[in-house]
Amino acid sequence: MKKNAATQISMLLIAVALLAPAVQAALVVDAGDDLSVLAGEPVTVLAACNDTDGIDLLNLSAFIDWGTVRTPAEILADDEQNATIQATHRYPVAGIYTVTVAVENNATGNVTTDSLNVTVNPQTAAVEVAPGLLNQKSRGFMTVFVSVSEWLGFAEADEANVTIADPSIFTIGNATPAKVNYCMKDGGTFILKYRRADVAPLAAEGNLTVNGSAVTEDGNVTVIGRGAVSLIEPGNGKGPSPGNPEGHPLAERVKERTKNENAFRDRERSSGT
CATH class of the missing domain: 2.60.40.10 (Immunoglobulins)
Incomplete structure (x- = not known):
C-alpha cells in the first residue's frame, strides 16, 4: 500500500515537471545611480546589461530617453553575459530629469528598461x-x-x-x-x-x-x-x-x-x- 502511494507521488511530480514552462533567459538592465551635472555640461550614462543566454550584439539594440529627446545608445560587451550601455547628453536648462535606459532583443522583441534621475544645476x-x-x-x-x-x-x-x-x-x-x-x-x-x-x-x-x-x-x-x-x-x-x-x-x-x-x-x- 505504501509502495503504491509512493509510486503515485513520483508519477505526479514527473507530470508537473513536464507541464511546467521552460525557464526563459533573463535580460536585465541596471541604469545605475542618480547623477548630478551643471547646465550645459555633458552627462554620461553607463548602464549595466546582463543576459543569461549570452550577449549577442547583433540581436540587441539600445536607446535612452533623456526626458527631452530619445537617442540611440552604444552597447559594449564586457564578457559573454554582460555588457555596458553608454551614451552622453547635455541639458542646457536646470531641472530634474527622469532618464530611461531600454535594451531590446531584436530576435524576440523583448524590451527591458530601467530608470535613474539626473539633477541639472545652473552654472x-x-x-x-x-x-x-x-x-x-x-x-x-x-x-x-x-x-x-x-x-x-x-x-x-x-x-x-x-x-x-x-x-x-x-x-x-x-x-x-x-x-x-x-x-x-x-x-x-x-x-x-x-x-x-x-x-x-x-x-x-x-x-x-x-x-x-x-x-x-x-x-x-x-x-x-x-x-x-x-x-x-x-x-x-x-x-x-x-x-x-x-x-x-x-x-x-x-x-x-x-x-x-x-x-x-x-x-x-x-x-x-
Whole structure:
C-alpha cells in the first residue's frame, strides 16, 4: 500500500515537471545611480546589461530617453553575459530629469528598461551688489555686477561659440534691469541697474538671487548667482529692526552706507562706466 502511494507521488511530480514552462533567459538592465551635472555640461550614462543566454550584439539594440529627446545608445560587451550601455547628453536648462535606459532583443522583441534621475544645476555666476545697504523704501537704482568670466567658457564648451543672451533677462524675482552696460575688463562684467523699490522686497534673507542664461550651440544655458545685501527699515535708527538686528544708531548706519556707496563709485570708475 505504501509502495503504491509512493509510486503515485513520483508519477505526479514527473507530470508537473513536464507541464511546467521552460525557464526563459533573463535580460536585465541596471541604469545605475542618480547623477548630478551643471547646465550645459555633458552627462554620461553607463548602464549595466546582463543576459543569461549570452550577449549577442547583433540581436540587441539600445536607446535612452533623456526626458527631452530619445537617442540611440552604444552597447559594449564586457564578457559573454554582460555588457555596458553608454551614451552622453547635455541639458542646457536646470531641472530634474527622469532618464530611461531600454535594451531590446531584436530576435524576440523583448524590451527591458530601467530608470535613474539626473539633477541639472545652473552654472554659477559671481554677483556683487552695490550699495550693499538697502532701505526698504529707498528710491533710485541699485547696481548688480555679474561677472561672466567664470562661466562664459564653461567646461567642454567652445568659448567662441558662447554668447550672452539679452541681458534684460537677468532677473531678480520678477524685477528686470532698467539699464544695462557691459565691461570687457577682467573677462567681462554685466553692470545691471535695478530699481531699488523693485528689489527691496526680495532681499529679506540678506541675498539677491540673479537668474539669467548664456546662448550656446545646445541652447540657452541656465545661470544663477547670489549677491549679499543688508536690508534696513526706514525710521529713526533707534532699536533693532529686521535690517538692523543689533539696533545700531542711525549715524553708524549712514556711515556704513556712505562707505558702500563710495566703494560702488570706485568700482564703476574702474569699470570705465
